[in-house]
Amino acid sequence: MASSNRPLSPHLQVYRPQITSVVSIIHRICGVSLMFGTVLFTYWLTSAGYGPAAFERAQAVMGSWLGQLIMFGFTFALYYHTANGLRHMAWDLGLGFEMTAVNKTGMMVVAFSLIMTGLTWYVALSGSGGL
Amino acid sequence: MDMRSHLGRARGPGSTDNGVEHWISERFSAIALAPLSLWFIYSALGFAGADYATFQAWQSQPGNVILMILFLLAMFQHGQLGLTVVFEDYIQPVWLKNISVAIVKYTALLFCVACIFSVLRVAFTA
Numbered sequence: 001m002a003s004s005n006r007p008l009s010p011h012l013q014v015y016r017p018q019i020t021s022v023v024s025i026i027h028r029i030c031g032v033s034l035m036f037g038t039v040l041f042t043y044w045l046t047s048a049g050y051g052p053a054a055f056e057r058a059q060a061v062m063g064s065w066l067g068q069l070i071m072f073g074f075t076f077a078l079y080y081h082t083a084n085g086l087r088h089m090a091w092d093l094g095l096g097f098e099m100t101a102v103n104k105t106g107m108m109v110v111a112f113s114l115i116m117t118g119l120t121w122y123v124a125l126s127g128s129g130g131l
Numbered sequence: 132m133d134m135r136s137h138l139g140r141a142r143g144p145g146s147t148d149n150g151v152e153h154w155i156s157e158r159f160s161a162i163a164l165a166p167l168s169l170w171f172i173y174s175a176l177g178f179a180g181a182d183y184a185t186f187q188a189w190q191s192q193p194g195n196v197i198l199m200i201l202f203l204l205a206m207f208q209h210g211q212l213g214l215t216v217v218f219e220d221y222i223q224p225v226w227l228k229n230i231s232v233a234i235v236k237y238t239a240l241l242f243c244v245a246c247i248f249s250v251l252r253v254a255f256t257a
């Protein structure tokens with residue numbers, strides 16, 4: 001197989017940062033971060049599987065300031081990656097390829113995820129979230 | 132001297148044979164994840180800091196059991212596929228790339244099974 005001359009992904013360091021490239025690499029960083037998040041999520045959920053004592057220990061870990069800081073990061077990552085994932089799939093349908101649209105939707109993704117992260121944590125910290 | 136046939140040269144490196152399935156599975160799991168992720172954040176607001184009994188009361192409702200399992204399946208499937216692409220992009224030595232991808236896939240499977248078991252155990256011991 002002539003694998004040696006297959007194309008490589010663009011090398012980030014030779015690109016001047018633009019809205020498009022920055023929004024794009026944040027999508028990848030958020031996706032990879034969320035995979036780290038699944039490890040913590042698994043710890044938390046399997047603790048629930050072990051029973052009340054383990055679960056309440058896991059809840060204390062998540063509720064610590066460090067735990068909350070990490071959760072805050074994951075909240076942003078999930079909103080960002082979800083919104084930008086929908087943007088990706090609009091492109092897959094051939095929509096929104098004009099440069100003006102690409103820049104506009106990129107900024108919309110950033111604004112959406114900042115606002116939603118703020119709102120979510122406002123509800124979380126004011127203790128008004130209920131089921 | 133290039134010993135390949137004209138056809139071989141025109142085809143170039145060709146297809147790797149398994150990209151389409153991967154690509155489609157990544158999109159389908161993403162479509163499922165969009166609403167499931169929002170549902171999960173909304174739900175998590177309810178059990179942040181909750182004791183076991185509160186969480187169990189929530190996690191043993193049939194709708195929540197089903198949605199949680201679907202969320203887990205879509206999340207691990209999508210994340211595993213996504214991380215594979217990242218590894219393929221950045222890890223050069225073929226043996227290291229293949230081992231890394233295998234570790235991601237089997238770890239995702241292990242975590243997914245452990246999570247689903249936990250959901251069911253919490254739900255059925257209520």
Ligand code: HEM
Binds near residue numbers: 030157161214217
């Ligand atoms: C819940 C947890 C999620 C995890 C752990 C996760 C993880 C990942 C990872 C690791 C990648 C690879 C990153 C890359 O290639 O740049 C990725 C790509 C992608 N994700 Fe997610 N993701 C999640 C949720 C979502 C959601 C909710 C959506 C959509 C609405 C989504 C849409 C996408 C798309 C479209 C790609 C492909 C991007 C591309 O082609 O470059 N993801 N995801």
